[in-house]
Amino acid sequence: MLYQRTVRNPVRGRGVALHSGEHTSFTILPGSVDSGIVFIRTDLDPPAEIPARGDQVTSTRLATTIGRPGQSVGTIEHMMAALYGLGIDNARVEVGGPEMPILDGSAHRFVELIREAGGTIAQRRPKKFLVVRRPVSIADEANKRSVRLEPASCFQLSYTIDFNHPLLSMQSFEMTFSDTAFVREIARARTFGFGKDVDAMHKAGLAKGGSVENAVVIDDFSIRNPEGLRYPDEFVRHKVLDAIGDLALLGAPVIGRYVGVRAGHALNAELVAKLLSDARNFEVVEFETRREAQTQNLELPAFRIGGLAPA
Numbered sequence: 186m187l188y189q190r191t192v193r194n195p196v197r198g199r200g201v202a203l204h205s206g207e208h209t210s211f212t213i214l215p216g217s218v219d220s221g222i223v224f225i226r227t228d229l230d231p232p233a234e235i236p237a238r239g240d241q242v243t244s245t246r247l248a249t250t251i252g253r254p255g256q257s258v259g260t261i262e263h264m265m266a267a268l269y270g271l272g273i274d275n276a277r278v279e280v281g282g283p284e285m286p287i288l289d290g291s292a293h294r295f296v297e298l299i300r301e302a303g304g305t306i307a308q309r310r311p312k313k314f315l316v317v318r319r320p321v322s323i324a325d326e327a328n329k330r331s332v333r334l335e336p337a338s339c340f341q342l343s344y345t346i347d348f349n350h351p352l353l354s355m356q357s358f359e360m361t362f363s364d365t366a367f368v369r370e371i372a373r374a375r376t377f378g379f380g381k382d383v384d385a386m387h388k389a390g391l392a393k394g395g396s397v398e399n400a401v402v403i404d405d406f407s408i409r410n411p412e413g414l415r416y417p418d419e420f421v422r423h424k425v426l427d428a429i430g431d432l433a434l435l436g437a438p439v440i441g442r443y444v445g446v447r448a449g450h451a452l453n454a455e456l457v458a459k460l461l462s463d464a465r466n467f468e469v470v471e472f473e474t475r476r477e478a479q480t481q482n483l484e485l486p487a488f489r490i491g492g493l494a495p496a
């Protein structure tokens with residue numbers, strides 16, 4: 186049996202928010218079965234609850250923001266990727282401001298904080314999966330950008346970037362999702378930006394918290410980060426991380442193949458909305474056993490990290 190999961194203990198963190206530059210704290214609390222991921226703005230009176238679902242996306246400019254005007258939370262995608270990557274279905278994420286802290290610019294610190302606090306725990310309810318039944322795609326043909334989700338036997342991702350820059354020309358990455366593959370191959374990949382854009386944003390009072398502490402900053406022929414890259418193809422791996430965080434807004438782990446080409450949060454959000462807009466595109470299913478999934482030619486992902494039986 187594959188059970189739903191939550192965090193075993195409250196997970197506390199704090200850090201600077203990328204866009205506002207404000208210091209913000211957050212706490213990931215255990216969530217009850219079938220409750221999904223819910224953000225709570227604890228700095229508002231009364232606190233505002235925002236479910237992490239595709240229909241709650243309000244902005245995809247630079248990062249993914251969910252909620253309502255005055256009651257939103259931004260830059261959620263790296264935390265969402267960490268929760269998805271560790272197989273966490275249910276959690277309440279309290280955040281003390283309008284933007285999640287950026288931490289190190291990847292999902293790595295979120296993963297570490299969750300593991301340091303005791304990891305995940307299985308709950309007495311079967312895990313739900315979202316099985317893609319019909320291909321859905323979004324294309325921006327003028328800019329050669331596209332995203333697609335199509336039926337497949339397991340969760341696979343394929344991503345290609347091709348920037349007009351010597352360090353960022355054609356990079357591709359393919360993976361079959363598992364929690365161990367996520368932690369090893371994806372979680373540490375940091376967000377990135379071009380030095381001239383970062384400098385212009387700082388002048389305009391944007392990306393105030395952005396620095397080489399939480400992003401790879403790229404100049405014409407080199408990067409500003411003295412420690413170098415964490416993976417030789419860190420950029421495309423970060424795009425995979427962002428895609429996982431954005432697909433987490435489908436509300437259940439995906440069984441299907443995602444293909445992204447030069448895309449970003451905006452196209453991912455449109456893809457999630459389009460898939461969910463027609464009930465024939467997908468099916469939400471539970472399986473008593475892996476074998477039952479195999480009889481339908483579906484391979485459920487392995488969740489080996491913190492794999493504890495229900496308490």
Ligand SMILES: [Zn+2]
Nearest residue numbers: 262376423427
């Ligand atoms: Zn990102």
